[in-house]
Amino acid sequence: MCPGLRRDDGGVWGRSTMTPLRAGVLSAVISLVLDQASKLWLLNVFDLNRRGGLRLTSFFDLMPAWNKGISYGWLQTEGAAGQIALMAVKAVAVVLLAVWMTRAQTRLATVALGLIIGGAIGNAIDRLAYGAVFDFALFHVEIAGNTYNWYVFNLADVAIVAGVAALLYDSFLGVPAAKAP
Numbered sequence: 001m002c003p004g005l006r007r008d009d010g011g012v013w014g015r016s017t018m019t020p021l022r023a024g025v026l027s028a029v030i031s032l033v034l035d036q037a038s039k040l041w042l043l044n045v046f047d048l049n050r051r052g053g054l055r056l057t058s059f060f061d062l063m064p065a066w067n068k069g070i071s072y073g074w075l076q077t078e079g080a081a082g083q084i085a086l087m088a089v090k091a092v093a094v095v096l097l098a099v100w101m102t103r104a105q106t107r108l109a110t111v112a113l114g115l116i117i118g119g120a121i122g123n124a125i126d127r128l129a130y131g132a133v134f135d136f137a138l139f140h141v142e143i144a145g146n147t148y149n150w151y152v153f154n155l156a157d158v159a160i161v162a163g164v165a166a167l168l169y170d171s172f173l174g175v176p177a178a179k180a181p
Helices: 020-045 080-103 107-130 155-172
Strands: 005-007 013-015 060-067 133-143 146-149
Touching: 020 080, 020 107, 020 133, 020 155, 080 107, 107 133, 107 155, 133 155
Parallel strands: none
Antiparallel strands: 005 013, 060 133, 133 146
């Protein structure tokens, strides 16, 4: 029998269905690869740091920013001890999320946790390689002559936010768990 192929009840050969855990791991890997590929391309091929900001549309720019803190630049730290502490907290969080992912009951929850894990690892790679997280996406709007900017972010941040939103959806609106007899 070929790997990944199985015979269904009707005697037809086809692709086996992906387990929820495998879907979660795949979402982590895809989000990590897309995040790192976008950052490496923007830094090393497009050279966004040298070019500075680049307006792509009336509401979206590529704008290099280096975040030495955590979400939204909180807990900015310059010293090695602070960076090590942030990395330790992130490592513990990734391990706990991975344990949660192995125990999750729905495909949506495992994929959501995979997105969060992939995003966290992507930003951790930046912190290890550069001492800060490379952010580059900036949405903004101009109203009555005033420009309002959203936070500068990257694809790892998108994966984390999408994962959290999916977990919330799964928790509040997803299929209810079966009640014990």
